[in-house]
Amino acid sequence: MLFQVEMIVKLPPDMPAEQAADIKAKEKVYAQELQRQGKWRHLWRVAGSYANVSIFDVTDNAELQDLISSLPLFPYMDIQVKPLCRHPSSIHENDA
Amino acid sequence: MLFQVEMIVKLPPDMPAEQAADIKAKEKVYAQELQRQGKWRHLWRVAGSYANVSIFDVTDNAELQDLISSLPLFPYMDIQVKPLCRHPSSIHENDA
Amino acid sequence: MLFQVEMIVKLPPDMPAEQAADIKAKEKVYAQELQRQGKWRHLWRVAGSYANVSIFDVTDNAELQDLISSLPLFPYMDIQVKPLCRHPSSIHENDA
Amino acid sequence: MLFQVEMIVKLPPDMPAEQAADIKAKEKVYAQELQRQGKWRHLWRVAGSYANVSIFDVTDNAELQDLISSLPLFPYMDIQVKPLCRHPSSIHENDA
Amino acid sequence: MLFQVEMIVKLPPDMPAEQAADIKAKEKVYAQELQRQGKWRHLWRVAGSYANVSIFDVTDNAELQDLISSLPLFPYMDIQVKPLCRHPSSIHENDA
Amino acid sequence: MLFQVEMIVKLPPDMPAEQAADIKAKEKVYAQELQRQGKWRHLWRVAGSYANVSIFDVTDNAELQDLISSLPLFPYMDIQVKPLCRHPSSIHENDA
Amino acid sequence: MLFQVEMIVKLPPDMPAEQAADIKAKEKVYAQELQRQGKWRHLWRVAGSYANVSIFDVTDNAELQDLISSLPLFPYMDIQVKPLCRHPSSIHENDA
Amino acid sequence: MLFQVEMIVKLPPDMPAEQAADIKAKEKVYAQELQRQGKWRHLWRVAGSYANVSIFDVTDNAELQDLISSLPLFPYMDIQVKPLCRHPSSIHENDA
Amino acid sequence: MLFQVEMIVKLPPDMPAEQAADIKAKEKVYAQELQRQGKWRHLWRVAGSYANVSIFDVTDNAELQDLISSLPLFPYMDIQVKPLCRHPSSIHENDA
Amino acid sequence: MLFQVEMIVKLPPDMPAEQAADIKAKEKVYAQELQRQGKWRHLWRVAGSYANVSIFDVTDNAELQDLISSLPLFPYMDIQVKPLCRHPSSIHENDA
Numbered sequence: 001m002l003f004q005v006e007m008i009v010k011l012p013p014d015m016p017a018e019q020a021a022d023i024k025a026k027e028k029v030y031a032q033e034l035q036r037q038g039k040w041r042h043l044w045r046v047a048g049s050y051a052n053v054s055i056f057d058v059t060d061n062a063e064l065q066d067l068i069s070s071l072p073l074f075p076y077m078d079i080q081v082k083p084l085c086r087h088p089s090s091i092h093e094n095d096a
Numbered sequence: 097m098l099f100q101v102e103m104i105v106k107l108p109p110d111m112p113a114e115q116a117a118d119i120k121a122k123e124k125v126y127a128q129e130l131q132r133q134g135k136w137r138h139l140w141r142v143a144g145s146y147a148n149v150s151i152f153d154v155t156d157n158a159e160l161q162d163l164i165s166s167l168p169l170f171p172y173m174d175i176q177v178k179p180l181c182r183h184p185s186s187i188h189e190n191d192a
Numbered sequence: 193m194l195f196q197v198e199m200i201v202k203l204p205p206d207m208p209a210e211q212a213a214d215i216k217a218k219e220k221v222y223a224q225e226l227q228r229q230g231k232w233r234h235l236w237r238v239a240g241s242y243a244n245v246s247i248f249d250v251t252d253n254a255e256l257q258d259l260i261s262s263l264p265l266f267p268y269m270d271i272q273v274k275p276l277c278r279h280p281s282s283i284h285e286n287d288a
Numbered sequence: 289m290l291f292q293v294e295m296i297v298k299l300p301p302d303m304p305a306e307q308a309a310d311i312k313a314k315e316k317v318y319a320q321e322l323q324r325q326g327k328w329r330h331l332w333r334v335a336g337s338y339a340n341v342s343i344f345d346v347t348d349n350a351e352l353q354d355l356i357s358s359l360p361l362f363p364y365m366d367i368q369v370k371p372l373c374r375h376p377s378s379i380h381e382n383d384a
Numbered sequence: 385m386l387f388q389v390e391m392i393v394k395l396p397p398d399m400p401a402e403q404a405a406d407i408k409a410k411e412k413v414y415a416q417e418l419q420r421q422g423k424w425r426h427l428w429r430v431a432g433s434y435a436n437v438s439i440f441d442v443t444d445n446a447e448l449q450d451l452i453s454s455l456p457l458f459p460y461m462d463i464q465v466k467p468l469c470r471h472p473s474s475i476h477e478n479d480a
Numbered sequence: 481m482l483f484q485v486e487m488i489v490k491l492p493p494d495m496p497a498e499q500a501a502d503i504k505a506k507e508k509v510y511a512q513e514l515q516r517q518g519k520w521r522h523l524w525r526v527a528g529s530y531a532n533v534s535i536f537d538v539t540d541n542a543e544l545q546d547l548i549s550s551l552p553l554f555p556y557m558d559i560q561v562k563p564l565c566r567h568p569s570s571i572h573e574n575d576a
Numbered sequence: 577m578l579f580q581v582e583m584i585v586k587l588p589p590d591m592p593a594e595q596a597a598d599i600k601a602k603e604k605v606y607a608q609e610l611q612r613q614g615k616w617r618h619l620w621r622v623a624g625s626y627a628n629v630s631i632f633d634v635t636d637n638a639e640l641q642d643l644i645s646s647l648p649l650f651p652y653m654d655i656q657v658k659p660l661c662r663h664p665s666s667i668h669e670n671d672a
Numbered sequence: 673m674l675f676q677v678e679m680i681v682k683l684p685p686d687m688p689a690e691q692a693a694d695i696k697a698k699e700k701v702y703a704q705e706l707q708r709q710g711k712w713r714h715l716w717r718v719a720g721s722y723a724n725v726s727i728f729d730v731t732d733n734a735e736l737q738d739l740i741s742s743l744p745l746f747p748y749m750d751i752q753v754k755p756l757c758r759h760p761s762s763i764h765e766n767d768a
Numbered sequence: 769m770l771f772q773v774e775m776i777v778k779l780p781p782d783m784p785a786e787q788a789a790d791i792k793a794k795e796k797v798y799a800q801e802l803q804r805q806g807k808w809r810h811l812w813r814v815a816g817s818y819a820n821v822s823i824f825d826v827t828d829n830a831e832l833q834d835l836i837s838s839l840p841l842f843p844y845m846d847i848q849v850k851p852l853c854r855h856p857s858s859i860h861e862n863d864a
Numbered sequence: 865m866l867f868q869v870e871m872i873v874k875l876p877p878d879m880p881a882e883q884a885a886d887i888k889a890k891e892k893v894y895a896q897e898l899q900r901q902g903k904w905r906h907l908w909r910v911a912g913s914y915a916n917v918s919i920f921d922v923t924d925n926a927e928l929q930d931l932i933s934s935l936p937l938f939p940y941m942d943i944q945v946k947p948l949c950r951h952p953s954s955i956h957e958n959d960a
Contacts (some may be wrong), residue, residue, distance in 0.1 A: 001141065001252050003275070004149050005336060011877045012301045012940060031185040034364040042138075042151075043186045044098065047179040048869060048932045048945035055099050055138075060193050060252075062277040068937040073303060081296045083143040083195070083275055085254040089127040090139045095337035097926050099947070101720060108685045109204045109267060128924070143253040144197060144260045144273035156865050156924075157719040158949040164720045171685060177720035179947055183924040194332065205396045205459060227384050234303050235378045236290065239301040239371040239445040240389060240452045242466035248328075253347045275335040281302075281319040291467070300493045303476050325576060348385050348444075348468040349527040356528045363493060369528035371387070371467055373446040386524065388533050397588045397651060415569040426522075426535075426575055428482065428564040431637040431658035432581060432644045436567055437484050439522075467527040473511040474523045481636050483659070485816060492781045540636075541815040542577050542661040548816045555781060561816035563659055564580070565638040578812065580821050589684045589747060600773075607857040614811075618823075618863055620852040623733040624677060624740045624753035627778065628855055629772050660812040663820055665799040671810055673828050674908065675851070702940050703953040714906075714919075714959055715946040716866065724951055725868050732769050732828075734853040755771070755851055756908040757830040759916055761895040765944075767906060771910060823939045829911040836912045843877060849912035 001057070002041070002084040002095075003064055007077045008051040026072040039067060055084075097153070098137070098180040098191075099160055103173045104147040122168040135163060151180070194233070194287075195247070195256055199269045200243040218264040231259060247276070255280040289345070290329070290372040290383075291352055295365045296339040314360040327355060343372070385441070386468040386479075387448055391461045392435040410456040423451060427467070439468070481537070482521070482547055482564040482575075487557045488531040506552040519547060533565070577633070578617070578660040578671075579640055583653045584627040602648040615643060631660070673729070674713070674756040674767075679749045680723040698744040711739060719757055726757070769825070770852040770863075771807070771832055775845045776819040794840040807835060823852075865921070866905070866948040867958075871941045872915040888914055890936040903931060919948070 011020055034040035042055040058064045068079065086095060100172055105164035138151040154160045164175065182191060209246045226232035229288055232245040260271065278287060299308055313339040322328035344350045356367065374383060395404055418424035426439040442448045452463065470479060489501055514520035522535040538544045548559065566575060587596055610616035618631040634640045644655065662671060683692055706712035714727040730736045740751065758767060778790055803809035810823040826832045836847065854863060875884055898904035906919040915948065921926045950959060 003253075003336070004142075006142070011939070015301070028185045032187050037189045042188070042191060043183045044100070044180040044191060045929055046100075047181045047185040047929040048870075048943055050097065050933070050938075052183055053180060060277070061195075061275040065277045065333055065335040066274065069338070074338075075299070079336055081275060082149065082252040083256065083273060084149060084258045085143045085252075085921070086139040087139045087141040087148055089124045089131075091128050091131045092138070095138055095140060099925075107267070109207075126725075141257055143257040144195070144271055146261070146266075156949070157867075157947040160947065161717055161949045165722070170722075171683070175720055175738040177947060179925040179928065179945060181924070181929045183712070196332070196334075203401070203459070220377045227379045232382070235301040235375045236292070236372040236383060237375040237449055238292075239373045239449040240387070240463055242453070242458075244375055245370065245372060274289050274314055274341065275336045276341060279331045279333040279340055281316045283320050283323045283331070287330055287332060291445075291528070297444040303493075340494070347388075348469070352467065353469045353525055353527040362530075363491070367528055369467060370449065371445040372466060373444070373449045386503045388526075390525070395651070397591070412569045416571050419571045426500055426572070427567045427570045428484070428575060429567040430484075430639055431563040432579070432655055434645070434650075437562065437564060466533065468524040468533060469527045471525040473524045475507045475512050475515045475652040476522070479522055479524060483637075485815070495781075541579075541659040541662070544659065545627070545661045545813055545815040549818070554818075559816055561659060563637040563640065563657060564805070565641045580812070580814075587747070604857045608859050611859045612822040618860070619855045620772070620863060621737055621855040622772075623737040623853045624751055625674070626741070626746075629850065629852060634799045655710070658821065659815040660821060661815045663798045663811045663813040666811045667800050667803045668802070671812060675829075676908070676910075692885045700953045709955075713952045715951045716959060717951040718868075719947040719949045725946065725948060732853070733771075733851040733914070734849065737853045744910070753851060754917065755829040755832065755834045755849060755911040755919060757828070757911045758911050759907045759909040761892045762907045763896050763899045764906070767908060771912070783877075833909055833911040837914070842914075843875070864958055 001060065002012075003058065004058045004082040004084055005054045005056055005068065006051065006080045007047075007054065007071075007073075008049070008079075009073055009077050011076050023072045023076075030072060035053070036065060039063075097156065099152045099154065100180055101150045101152055101164065102142075102147065102176040103143070103150065103167075103169075104175075105169055105173050106146075107172050119168045119172075126168060128165070130163060135159075171175045193252065194274055195248045195250065196274040197246045197248055197260065198238075198243065198272045199246065199263075199265075200241070200271075201265055201269050203268050215264045215268075222262070226259060226272060231255075240257075289346065291338055291341045291344045291346065292370040292372055293344055293356065294334075294339065294368045295342065295359075295361075296337070296367075297365050298338075299364050305310045311364075318358070318360060322355060327351075385446065387440045387442065388466040388468055389438045390430075390435065390450065390464045391438065391455075392433070392462050392463075393455075393457055394434075395460050407456045407460075414454070414456060418451060423447075431478055481540065483538065483546065484526045484562040484564055485534045485536055486526075486531065486560045487534065487551075487553075488529070488559075489553055489557050490530075491556050503552050503556075509552070510552060514547060519543075577636065578644055579632045579634065580658040580660055581630045581644065582622075582627065582656045583647075584625070584655075585653050586626075587652050599648045599652075606646070606648060610643060614642065615639075616666075634652055673732065675728045675730065676756055677726045677740065678718075678752045678756040679726065679730055679743075679745075680721070680751075681745055682722075683748050690746065695748075702742070702744060708734060709766045711735075711750050771826065772850040772852055773824055773836065774819065774848045775822065775839075775841075776817070776847075777841055777845050778818075779844050791840050791844075798838070798840060802835060807831075810820045815843075818829065852858045865924065867920045867922065868920045868946040868948055869920055869931065870910075870915065870931075870944045871935075871937075872913070872943075873937055873942050874914075874940050887936050887940075894934070894936060898931060900934065 021053060031040060031043060039057060041057045044053045046053055056064060122158045127136060127139060135153060136150060137153045142149055152160060166169065223232060227235065231249060232246060233249045236245045238245055246255060249252060293340060319331060327345060328342060329345045332341045334341055344352060413426060416428060423441060424438060425441045428437045430437055440448060511520060519537060520534060521537045524533045526533055536544060545561060583604045598644060607616060615633060616630060617633045622629055632640060681730045703712060703715060709713065711729060712726060716725045718725055728736060799808060799811060807825060809825045812821045814821055824832055832854060895904060895907060899907065903921060904918060905921045908917045910917055920928060
């Protein structure tokens with residue numbers, strides 16, 4: 001089951017550089033692990049911003065909540081979720 | 097080059113049913129043709145709405161404008177565009 | 193799987209009274225049938241408005257889309273969807 | 289008398305971890321006590337967020353204010369309230 | 385139990401003048417009857433607008449819905465409702 | 481001359497508890513004094529929030545500014561003002 | 577007593593040209609009469625728009641409502657009102 | 673003197689096709705004439721929309737108002753104006 | 769050439785009182801000097817707020833930027849600018 | 865390929881003056897270097913603000929992201945991006 005997730009990162013300007021680097025490194029490891037598992041199906045940077053557009057593929061709403069609330073950057077992001085399903089005009093069988 | 101495009105369809109409530117059906121049929125043909133060409137890479141319905149989330153893969157901004165402004169439903173949609181690029185944490189080579 | 197759905201009804205002021213009455217009657221039949229099936233778990237009127245707050249219980253996003261887009265009032269409503277899941281502080285086993 | 293209440297938690301990023309944990313623990317005890325009393329009828333997590341959707345069942349507006357302003361997380365939440373009543377299409381006698 | 389209700393009137397520009405006059409006359413009769421009953425406690429014009437700020441005194445949310453949805457101008461108004469209760473600094477015993 | 485005033489209190493989360501208590505105590509004294517003078521005609525809590533809805537009765541705009549800008553909580557509030565006047569359907573002589 | 581009033585004109589696109597011309601002519605006569613009386617102290621066009629910024633000088637809120645609601649274009653405008661008073665740094669005695 | 677002007681075209685869906693074509697043809701002639709005069713310095717399409725971003729070079733605010741309010745599409749556009757001036761980091765002498 | 773300028777002052781709540789008083793004193797001197805020069809033509813307080821509405825009379829956009837960016841309170845204000853010009857219904861020759 | 869980019873600078877009020885001056889100096893060097901390369905085609909100050917309107921000329925979305933995310937002020941700006949293309953009414957060959 002697919003969800004579009006938009007994340008805008010807003011780190012506090014006074015966060016020490018090492019702490020920020022540490023959180024970002026953990027975020028990268030976590031994001032790549034979820035991509036390898038197929039849970040985080042797509043991950044794009046929105047050009048000109050510190051934000052991403054993502055497609056998650058999860059079993060249900062509860063798993064979506066588990067995955068997103070475990071993001072190392074979770075406390076520092078504005079996040080918007082849209083449930084997706086197959087579009088009647090889509091020609092891709094697996095886009096749902 | 098990828099763009100996220102969100103389209104919300106707002107048909108006038110007094111449009112005759114045949115006219116609406118005709119426009120939607122043309123939209124479907126057009127959308128499937130663009131998908132087959134690889135220009136309209138993803139097309140999802142936003143669940144609970146008359147809206148979609150799409151990923152376009154175009155040569156440049158001009159082609160994006162050409163494709164979107166030729167949509168049969170173009171005069172009846174609110175459309176939002178976000179330029180995308182490869183995310184540094186993405187593991188997908190072709191996601192850009 | 194639960195979703196909160198908020199619906200605000202906006203009938204065109206020039207819709208003939210009979211047509212409006214007909215659509216509303218069909219909406220009521222449909223809404224009560226979905227409630228009996230357990231798909232539409234809760235349905236409340238927002239006091240002082242022509243709007244409702246609802247909780248849907250569906251198998252997945254696709255079923256949510258099917259049920260909502262089949263509402264007789266669907267073309268005349270602003271609809272907002274929020275995916276829900278069990279809250280860690282909830283004491284209700286079936287609230288998810 | 290029912291109210292829908294949406295709460296978005298916004299803890300200051302520089303709040304010490306122990307203080308945050310302490311407030312959350314108190315919030316959980318309080319939320320579960322109100323649920324057992326039947327005052328906090330439903331409590332759902334909004335998937336992909338640090339937010340909840342709740343249904344309160346109170347005697348009047350004053351009791352709603354008492355319960356919500358006593359939440360340990362009250363100073364750190366954006367809260368929206370909607371008064372609810374029975375929907376004419378509802379088949380549930382106690383949903384009001 | 386008190387509620388603040390703000391109503392902004394938006395008559396369609398093409399409504400015939402007689403029809404508009406008729407609805408407004410009925411609205412006035414209804415509003416004055418509710419004021420005499422003490423249900424519509426205060427009614428003020430917002431200066432420079434076709435809008436009002438009102439205070440309703442009702443038994444519960446259901447009565448609020450009954451009174452507001454029966455307004456002759458109801459289909460033509462944007463309405464916002466806020467539940468009120470006694471303020472701890474108020475010196476007026478009956479302001480709640 | 482009447483004005484509706486809505487005040488939302490937003491104390492900085494790191495304000496020391498004593499300082500907050502001191503400001504609130506001064507606010508209460510001031511609010512009650514203005515109520516006794518008839519300047520602050522109504523004061524209601526918006527249920528489920530740290531906000532109030534008020535009706536001020538002042539000589540002119542300048543007095544409104546004097547009274548509001550002297551509120552001890554003034555630097556910590558979002559404030560919205562609406563000028564009011566007698567509604568043609570009001571039955572209350574003194575509601576203006 | 578001064579008020580800033582911003583008016584944005586939104587004539588329905590299907591209003592007959594003569595009717596529009598007639599309303600605008602009446603608006604001009606009315607606006608110039610109020611300016612001569614000193615009630616409409618300033619009237620500026622917002623460059624690049626069909627809107628104006630105005631300063632009204634009235635006895636009280638009721639007079640403001642009378643003057644604005646009598647504008648021939650009143651049913652076709654979005655109007656925003658801000659009460660003004662003397663600024664402590666102003667050097668103009670009559671700017672209040 | 674430069675101004676950025678953003679224009680979003682919103683033609684009524686029921687405007688006859690010939691009328692729309694006529695207005696657009698006049699708009700094009702007018703826009704190209706102003707470009708030749710150097711008044712309309714830049715004109716870009718916003719990709720994926722029926723909107724443009726423009727830079728006007730005018731003598732003063734009054735001329736800006738004259739040029740924009742004379743646009744054949746003026747009654748059918750949402751228009752936003754921003755006054756521009758030379759940026760201290762600009763290396764272009766004529767960008768002001 | 770006239771511009772309407774709205775300024776909302778938002779001093780950080782933790783700014784030391786002396787620093788705030790110093791900035792405000794400098795702002796007053798500067799504002800009065802500009803008024804004497806005729807550059808800052810009108811300055812009003814918005815009643816019930818820490819905000820003002822102003823009319824600037826400047827040679828061009830560049831001078832507007834110079835004057836506003838030199839305000840001692842500039843870093844602590846939300847500022848909105850609207851270019852003004854003579855309204856065709858204005859009877860005041862110098863209101864442009 | 866052109867993009868309109870709007871940047872609003874929001875430096876934290878408690879940033880030390882030297883640090884702010886240092887970042888701004890680096891920003892200026894960087895902005896002028898990109899202008900000399902032709903990547904940052906236009907750069908204007910929005911009069912009355914700490915903001916700019918810019919036109920970037922880049923190879924693709926990825927280069928836009930590289931250039932913008934490398935701005936020394938990037939962490940302290942609200943940034944909005946619009947993809948541009950040639951307008952059918954433009955007479956400038958190189959405006960695309």
